[in-house]
Amino acid sequence: MGSTFRYLxxxxxxxxxxxxFRALEPPPSExxxxxxxxxxxxxxxxxxxxxxxxxxxxxxxxxxxxxxxRRGVLWTAGEIHFLPTxxxxxxxxxxxxxxxxxxxxxxxxxxxxxxxxxxDWDYYLEGTxxxxxxxxxxxxxxxxxxxxxxxxxxxxxxxxxxxxxCKSLRLRGVTGITESDTQTAPPNKPLxxxxxxx
Numbered sequence: 001m002g003s004t005f006r007y008l009x010x011x012x013x014x015x016x017x018x019x020x021f022r023a024l025e026p027p028p029s030e031x032x033x034x035x036x037x038x039x040x041x042x043x044x045x046x047x048x049x050x051x052x053x054x055x056x057x058x059x060x061x062x063x064x065x066x067x068x069x070r071r072g073v074l075w076t077a078g079e080i081h082f083l084p085t086x087x088x089x090x091x092x093x094x095x096x097x098x099x100x101x102x103x104x105x106x107x108x109x110x111x112x113x114x115x116x117x118x119x120d121w122d123y124y125l126e127g128t129x130x131x132x133x134x135x136x137x138x139x140x141x142x143x144x145x146x147x148x149x150x151x152x153x154x155x156x157x158x159x160x161x162x163x164x165x166c167k168s169l170r171l172r173g174v175t176g177i178t179e180s181d182t183q184t185a186p187p188n189k190p191l192x193x194x195x196x197x198x
Contacts, residue, residue: 002057003082003098005105006134008142008152009067010075016139017078018064020104024097028062035155036063044091057085060094065155067142071166072178075145076155077129077136105137111146112136121146126165127153 007017021028021039028039040047044060054061065079080101088095111121113135121138122130124146129136131154138146146152151169153162166177 002085002087003102004134005080005098005101006132006136007067007078007080007105007108007139008075008111008136008146009078009139010141010145010150012141013139014066014078017080018066020101021062021064033063036065038063041091041094041097044093056083058090060084060091062094068155068181070153070157070181071162073169073174073176074126074151074153074162074165075142076153076157079155108137108139109143110135111138111143124149124151126151127157127161129154129157 009016018030018037026043028041031038031040039062041060041062047054047059047061049055049058061083063079063081063083065076065081067076067078069075082094082098084090084094087098112119112125112130114133115130125136129152142150142152151174153165157165169177
């Protein structure tokens with residue numbers, strides 16, 4: 001199974017994760033997709049199988065879903081997916097990179113560890129964000145925003161769920177909520193085309 005990492009970031013620190021990958025030697029190739037950046041580690045292997053199709057589980061690829069603003073007041077958690085399965089056996093070098101990334105992310109505050117383990121910041125982690133296992137780390141601007149009451153959601157949360165959440169937030173006195181996303185990026189498509197592991 002591949003590895004997934006999650007983090008919170010705002011405008012001021014969104015590039016920190018991508019720059020971490022860019023500093024690797026050699027750096028991966030960046031291939032923009034509809035909602036993510038696919039990072040292809042060309043020195044470790046091909047992206048395509050013999051028929052020219054992308055085989056996400058057998059290619060040295062990482063997808064990076066950057067945080068985005070939703071409904072004017074919500075930010076999504078960023079996600080990093082190491083796609084090859086099994087990762088360690090197929091690409092030991094990429095597995096080592098994933099471990100280095102894990103250590104780097106762990107240098108930031110862990111604001112969520114796992115479901116059913118209450119944390120200090122749960123009130124601000126809305127929607128389905130607390131429903132999955134990977135820990136969530138807050139980069140500096142996001143940590144400051146959390147302390148100021150910023151709410152975060154999962155990138156996969158549906159419009160229906162966000163509508164319900166926004167009604168609840170209005171009752172809590174949150175202002176500035178919009179009826180649609182301020183960014184017009186369409187929702188993720190399942191990535192057997194987009195690079196998600198789940």
